[in-house]
Amino acid sequence: MKRLTTLFLLLLSLQAFCQSQFQKESAGLIGYASGHVMELANAIPADKYAWRPEAGVRSVAEVIAHIASANYMFASGLGAKMPDGIKMETLEKDLKTKEAIAAELKRSYEVILTAIKNLPDASLANKVVFPFPGEYTSMSAVLIALGHSNEHLGQLIAYARTNGITPPWSK
Numbered sequence: 001m002k003r004l005t006t007l008f009l010l011l012l013s014l015q016a017f018c019q020s021q022f023q024k025e026s027a028g029l030i031g032y033a034s035g036h037v038m039e040l041a042n043a044i045p046a047d048k049y050a051w052r053p054e055a056g057v058r059s060v061a062e063v064i065a066h067i068a069s070a071n072y073m074f075a076s077g078l079g080a081k082m083p084d085g086i087k088m089e090t091l092e093k094d095l096k097t098k099e100a101i102a103a104e105l106k107r108s109y110e111v112i113l114t115a116i117k118n119l120p121d122a123s124l125a126n127k128v129v130f131p132f133p134g135e136y137t138s139m140s141a142v143l144i145a146l147g148h149s150n151e152h153l154g155q156l157i158a159y160a161r162t163n164g165i166t167p168p169w170s171k
Helices: 004-019 022-045 058-075 100-115 138-162
Strands: none
Touching: 022 058, 022 100, 022 138, 058 100, 058 138, 100 138
């Protein structure tokens, strides 16, 4: 009986150790990408924030504001409470200065990272509704948020290099 109890306690502690592993690793990966996005946003001069590769394509400012808006959308799908005054639908147009954009980007990453870290394992399979077609779960929302940050990080790297700006971590 003592061995059975010991085995049970060992298995219970292993389960507790493994719980939330997905959330920890996902938050870590998004945190890494967010660090690069924010570094690059700070490295691009304010006078380049209006630059766009051609008409009809997002400017630097719009890409960064889009990342912030999407972070809020993903976080809201995970049950996060949005900060007062956030209008995800108009955020790209509402933010006018480099400082305002950078501050909102930082805050949006804080919201999405907190939402991911606080996501209970039991809710990973819960359905999430987004304004684009498809069926999604909380887990897929986290994965899409990760991919989204990395996708636009690559876009911003291309924008920066086209304008003669080397990403700070590449120097």
